[in-house]
Amino acid sequence: MAAIRLIGVTKTYGQVRANDDVHLTVEAGSVHGLLGENGAGKSTLMKILFGMTRPDAGSVEVDGVPVRLRSSADAVTAGIGMVQQHFSLVESYTVTENLVLGRSPGGPLRRLTHRLDLDGAAQQVTEMSDRFGFRIDPHARVSTLAVGARQRVEILKALWSGTRILILDEPTAALAPPEAAELFTVLRRLRDDGTTIILISHKMPEVFDLCDRVSVLRDGRVVGHRDLGPAHADESARRRLEAELVRLMIGRDQPERPHRPGEPGEPVLVARNLGGGRLHPTDLTVHAGEILGVAGVEGNGQTELVELLVGVRRADSGTIELDGHDVTRTGPGVRLRHGLAHIAEDRHTAAVAERMSIAANTALGFTDTPPLARGRWWLSAKRTARLADALIRRHAVRAGTTSDPVTSLSGGNQQKLVVGRELARAPRLMLAVQPTRGLDVGAAGAVHEALLALRDAGAGVLLVSLDLTEVMSVSDRIIVLSGGRIVGETPARDADPDLLGIWMTGARPTEAAA
Amino acid sequence: MNDLLTMAVVVSALHLAVPLIYPALGGLISERSGVMNIGLEGMMLVGAFTGTAFAYATGSPWLGLLAALAGGLLAGALLAVLCVTLRADQVVAATAINLLGAGLTAAFVPIVWNVDGTSPPVHKLTAWTVPLLADLPGIGVIFSSLTALDYGAFLAALAVWWVLFRTDAGLRLRACGESPEAADSAGVPVLRTRFLAVTMSGAFAAAGGVYLSLVSIGLFQASMTQGRGYLALAAMIFGKWRVWPALLACLLFGLADAVQLRLQIASTLFPSELLLALPYLLALLALATFVGRASAPAAVGRPFART
Numbered sequence: 001m002a003a004i005r006l007i008g009v010t011k012t013y014g015q016v017r018a019n020d021d022v023h024l025t026v027e028a029g030s031v032h033g034l035l036g037e038n039g040a041g042k043s044t045l046m047k048i049l050f051g052m053t054r055p056d057a058g059s060v061e062v063d064g065v066p067v068r069l070r071s072s073a074d075a076v077t078a079g080i081g082m083v084q085q086h087f088s089l090v091e092s093y094t095v096t097e098n099l100v101l102g103r104s105p106g107g108p109l110r111r112l113t114h115r116l117d118l119d120g121a122a123q124q125v126t127e128m129s130d131r132f133g134f135r136i137d138p139h140a141r142v143s144t145l146a147v148g149a150r151q152r153v154e155i156l157k158a159l160w161s162g163t164r165i166l167i168l169d170e171p172t173a174a175l176a177p178p179e180a181a182e183l184f185t186v187l188r189r190l191r192d193d194g195t196t197i198i199l200i201s202h203k204m205p206e207v208f209d210l211c212d213r214v215s216v217l218r219d220g221r222v223v224g225h226r227d228l229g230p231a232h233a234d235e236s237a238r239r240r241l242e243a244e245l246v247r248l249m250i251g252r253d254q255p256e257r258p259h260r261p262g263e264p265g266e267p268v269l270v271a272r273n274l275g276g277g278r279l280h281p282t283d284l285t286v287h288a289g290e291i292l293g294v295a296g297v298e299g300n301g302q303t304e305l306v307e308l309l310v311g312v313r314r315a316d317s318g319t320i321e322l323d324g325h326d327v328t329r330t331g332p333g334v335r336l337r338h339g340l341a342h343i344a345e346d347r348h349t350a351a352v353a354e355r356m357s358i359a360a361n362t363a364l365g366f367t368d369t370p371p372l373a374r375g376r377w378w379l380s381a382k383r384t385a386r387l388a389d390a391l392i393r394r395h396a397v398r399a400g401t402t403s404d405p406v407t408s409l410s411g412g413n414q415q416k417l418v419v420g421r422e423l424a425r426a427p428r429l430m431l432a433v434q435p436t437r438g439l440d441v442g443a444a445g446a447v448h449e450a451l452l453a454l455r456d457a458g459a460g461v462l463l464v465s466l467d468l469t470e471v472m473s474v475s476d477r478i479i480v481l482s483g484g485r486i487v488g489e490t491p492a493r494d495a496d497p498d499l500l501g502i503w504m505t506g507a508r509p510t511e512a513a514a
Numbered sequence: 515m516n517d518l519l520t521m522a523v524v525v526s527a528l529h530l531a532v533p534l535i536y537p538a539l540g541g542l543i544s545e546r547s548g549v550m551n552i553g554l555e556g557m558m559l560v561g562a563f564t565g566t567a568f569a570y571a572t573g574s575p576w577l578g579l580l581a582a583l584a585g586g587l588l589a590g591a592l593l594a595v596l597c598v599t600l601r602a603d604q605v606v607a608a609t610a611i612n613l614l615g616a617g618l619t620a621a622f623v624p625i626v627w628n629v630d631g632t633s634p635p636v637h638k639l640t641a642w643t644v645p646l647l648a649d650l651p652g653i654g655v656i657f658s659s660l661t662a663l664d665y666g667a668f669l670a671a672l673a674v675w676w677v678l679f680r681t682d683a684g685l686r687l688r689a690c691g692e693s694p695e696a697a698d699s700a701g702v703p704v705l706r707t708r709f710l711a712v713t714m715s716g717a718f719a720a721a722g723g724v725y726l727s728l729v730s731i732g733l734f735q736a737s738m739t740q741g742r743g744y745l746a747l748a749a750m751i752f753g754k755w756r757v758w759p760a761l762l763a764c765l766l767f768g769l770a771d772a773v774q775l776r777l778q779i780a781s782t783l784f785p786s787e788l789l790l791a792l793p794y795l796l797a798l799l800a801l802a803t804f805v806g807r808a809s810a811p812a813a814v815g816r817p818f819a820r821t
Contacts (some may be wrong), residue, residue, distance in 0.1 A: 073701065088699040090692045092812065093685075101689050102700035104682040111682040 002064065003028035003165050003196040004049065009058035011044055018044040019055065020220040026165075028063070031187065031197045033211035033228075035249055037468070041220040042200050046167050049198075050082040051075035062165070081163025083154045085173055091143040095136055095153050096122045099160045128156060132189045135182065148179025152186060165196045172206055173299050184210055202249070202297050204242055204505040208232075216248040224248045246501035250468060260452070261493065262476045264290040267321075268339075268429045268460035271309070274318035278484045279304040281317050286429060286460040291451060293475030293492065294464040297504050301484035302464050303345065306433050309462070310342050311335050323428045336365055339428030343419055343435045345464070351418045352406050359402040362388035362421055387424070395420040395446070412439050419447050423454065430454055433464045448474050468500060482506050521655050523772050528656070528664060529730065531768025533558075533722040535667040537746035538753070538760050539674050540590075540718025545755060546678060547711035548691035548704075549597050550815040553608035554719045555743025556615025557589040561720025562727040563619035566734035567626055569636040575728045579639065579663070582724035583717045589615065590716020594709040601817035612743075620736035631736050638732040639663060663725050668761075670718070675757035687711055691811035694818035704818050719743065741794070748797040754809035763800070767793045 004026040011019040018041045026032040036042045047053045049060065051069035059066055062078045069075050075082070089098050100121050104111065125138035134152045142150060151171060158166055168187075172180040187210060191197055201207050207214055208231060216224045226245065231238035264287035275281035279301040286292045296302055307313035309320065311332040319328045322338045332340075344350035352361050363384045366372045372383050388402040395416045399409055406414060419435055432451060436444035451474060455461050465471050471478055478495050480488040480503040488503040490496075537554040544551035564585035569578030589611060596607035620631070627633050639661045647657040678684035687707055689697035694704045722742065727734045749767055753760025774789040 072699075088693070088696040090689050090696045092692050093689070097685060098696075098700075100682070101685055101697065102702045106682075108683070111686070112677055113681065115680050116682050116685060 001028045002026065003030075003062065004198070005061040005064075006045070006049070007059050007061070009045065009048060009055045009060070011048060011053070011055050013044075017220045019048070022058070022217075022220075022222050024215055024222060026196060026198060027213070028196050029191060029194050030212040031191050031199060031210050033207045033214035034198060034200045034217065035202060035207060035214055035245060036217035037202065037249055037466070040217040040249075042217055043169065044220075045217070046082065046169060046198070046200060049075070050080060050167060076161055076163070079162060079164040080167065081158030081161065081165070082167040082169070083151065083158060083171060084169050085171075087150055087154055089142045089150060089153060089157075092141065094139050094141055095145075095156070096125050096138045098142060098153060099125060099157050103161060125156065128159065132193070133182075133185050146179070148175050148182060151175070151179075151183065155186065155190075159190075159195075163195070165198070166190065167198045167200070169200045170202075171199070172201070172203065180206070202505055204245070207245075208238060208242070214245065216245060218249060218251055243498065243502070246505060247498055249505075250497050250501045260456075262289045262291060262455050264288070264476065265458065268323050269309070269462065270321040272319050272321075274305075274308055274315055274320060276308050276313050276316045277301075277304040279308065280484045282486055284479075284486070286462050288428070288458050288460050289455055290477065291455050291461040291463055291475045293471035293478040294462065294481060295468055295471045295478055295500055295504060296466070296481035298466055300481045302433075302481055304484070305481070306342075306345065306431060306464060309431055310340070336425070339425075340431065341422040341425045341427035341429070342431045343422050343433060345433040345437075347411070347414060347418060347437075352414055354405075354407050356406060357403050358392075358399055358406050358409065358417065359385045359388040361406045362391055362402070362417065364421070365425070391417060391420040391424065396443075412443060415439055416443060416447075419450065423450055426459075427454070428459055430459060430461045431464070432461060434466065435463070436465075436467075436470060444470075468497065468504075472497065472500075480504055521652065523769075523776050525656055525659050526775060527765065527769040527772035528660065529768075530771040531765045532664050532667045533725045533730070533742055534746045534749055534764040534767055535671065535761060536722035536725065537719040537743055538750045538764050539670055539757070540715035540722075541747050541750045542753075542755060542757065542760060543674060543678070543687075543718065544712050544715035545750070545814050546691045546811055547687050547708045548694060548811060548813045548816065548818070549594075549708050549712050550604040551593070551608060551712065551715055552605065552744070552747060553589075553593050553611035553615075554715075554722075554746055555739055555741065556608075556612035557586055557593075557716045557719035558723030558726070558739045558743045559615040559619045559737070560589045560716075561586045561723030562738055563622065563723075563734050564720070565724035566633050566636055566727045567622070569728055570626075570633065573637060575637050575639045578636070578728055579721075579724055582720045582728075586717040586720020586723075587713055588716070589720070590713040591709075593716065594712035597817065598705055598708045598712060601819060604815050604817070616737055619734070623734065623736060633734040635733045636728070639729050661729050663721070663729055666721075670721075671757055671761050678757065688811070690818075691813055694813055694816075698818070698820065708818070719746075722746065745793065745797055748801055751810075752797070752800045755811060767797060770796045 002025045006022055006024040009019050009022040022045060034042050048055050051072045051074045060069060067078050090101065096118055100116065100118065104116065122138040129136045134156060136149060136152055136156060142153060145153065171183060175183065187197055199211060208228060211228050213225065213227050215222055226241060228241065231241045266288050267285050268288050269286040271282065271284040273281045273283065294302060304313065308315055311330060315328060319326060322335060322340060325338050327335050327338060348354065363372055367379055372387065373379050385402045392399050397409065397413045397416045399413060409417065415437065422430065430451065436447050439447065451461050463471060463475060472492060472495055475492045478490050478492050479486050480500060482504060537558055541551050541554055561582040565578040565582030568581035569575045593607060593611050596602045597604045623633060624630055641659050641661050644657040648654050678688060686697065686702045689702060690704045690707045698704050723739060726738055745767060749763035750760045752763040770793045774792040777784060778786050778789055
């Protein structure tokens, strides 16, 4: 029997079809995997299923009955629960208090006068915890629990409010392997007890470990369903299926190749044994006249790598040499002076000051040097405005006047402004992190063109992107980060998307890769 | 004789502590729900004034007390509109309440009574002699010198503690102060809960204010609270946002005040200005030494809006 049926679900955001006529059936009591690259539409689909957003077209059936999911409360009533990557627990409360919160019966008067039966609830939590192997102490304060345990509390919370269909959004993203193993134990027992589980993931091993069936999304469409039953027993069938799923996820069409290869010269960035946070000690070199693409699934050390190179994270180990200068112990200011430019991944926190004007945002990073600053105490407003005007024209930013707040620009236009500003530094090394996020095809092409021109002028470019097509079409050389390590390196012109996908997802190499 | 003197100090300490206990409880409710309330001082003045005015007009201090509570609810609701509904800066909004409370009540004195600064005396709430207990040797004097409002302070503390820490309503309210996002996702109406909590805190603060005018001295005087709202806030923080420690802190401050008064009469050794400052110095010392930042509700001062 089908626990969930999605029929022709379509959702459009502006120009983007996040979900395009999606048909999906999830069998009751099964673990159903949902595979897809970033931006393939998995999250949108699950938001629709959890009532957080409404589809433009299509319908949802739960247990064969059509339901209208107008809010998360509707979804909870229908027996659907969701564990998001961002937890919503009260940290200073105990596990039991978190479960009981907002769930007690009776009206306002009863809530004010009647003693809350926490002991009884704790006992129930213990029973549930023992039955499914949660291994959670109901009296523990959430603030004392590790991430894995907090996640299990979230699952308990969902079950507590009557969830029969549990959605997990990349549940192992923040877990260490032993914690992930504990989670899987719990999930298997829940499945055996009759709970339906939908697992969003792009990690191939865990999908094969846990799922009975998977659906693959690409560009908002379901591009295939596969039963994983045969793969559980037969190793060679499993490898074939893995390769097939990777191809489905990434798409067959060969990405466009760079029209002109670069001519690598001297190194402009040499990182030796560089490590910090999730990034294990890593050696990395970017040459002048070269674009080095960094591919990988989100959260595999890219953020740490970028933060280390920009100088906002202290290195646990290793050294960084920028254009011949040792900058390991310096902050971002010094590195900017040595020729670093940075198109930040998160525009809102790291690239623009949202309350300030377009002109002020253009001047960021130029405020202590000529021509904008004349001497130590004087910043020329006129020259700042002139620079902003020039950038707006050169990069076709759709803007009013430069004194308007930067938030008056659309996201895409803000991004163009940031890219323009960073290019204006005439850098020796450009750190471009998701530089085309939020841009339409034309603007993205212009950014790629600008990066290629920068390379041809003799600068080095480190391009970090979750979009494999982008990495393949612009880079000269590609490295893949997985689990905080460089797991593969290849010249871009020989790059095989299947192989890159296998590296990215941590799938075991097939014969083709070996 | 000596014995009676110390009992007198105890009674005086209680009288001085009660107008701190009420606003401290009010502040506790508000801050536990996530809204900083430094407007207690202004709300106390509103209570003191409204109580006196209605006691004067009706001749009944009891009606005055009721009016004071209603006035406090209104003042609390005003702060709630500013801080919860409109998401104004909580420090600025509460400061506005303080200025408004002090200014309006002072301005209304000449309007209502045709005199400047101080109202004519009104009927006070009278002390209630508890049968039997009042006959006890030694401590009996306590039970013949307290009013219903004094006993009420301790009952209120018990009620606040019960609701906040033993009921579902309290669990919900505290969740709003710790993590409004988590509370929201658990189906708790965060804004409504905070609104009610801040409004209630106004009534509590007003009870403290009306105690000063209708129990302590029997008239209204402009700015008669003399910073007790802030002192109550200090007691609440000193008590780490918990009911019984906050109550103890209020009693401690009350005792310091009583001893200070006693010393002023008994000795000329200390300059009286220094003695007057004693409770405040004590509060300063307590806050600077004993309270870690970690004891405040995690989300206090942070307006909530769904993203």
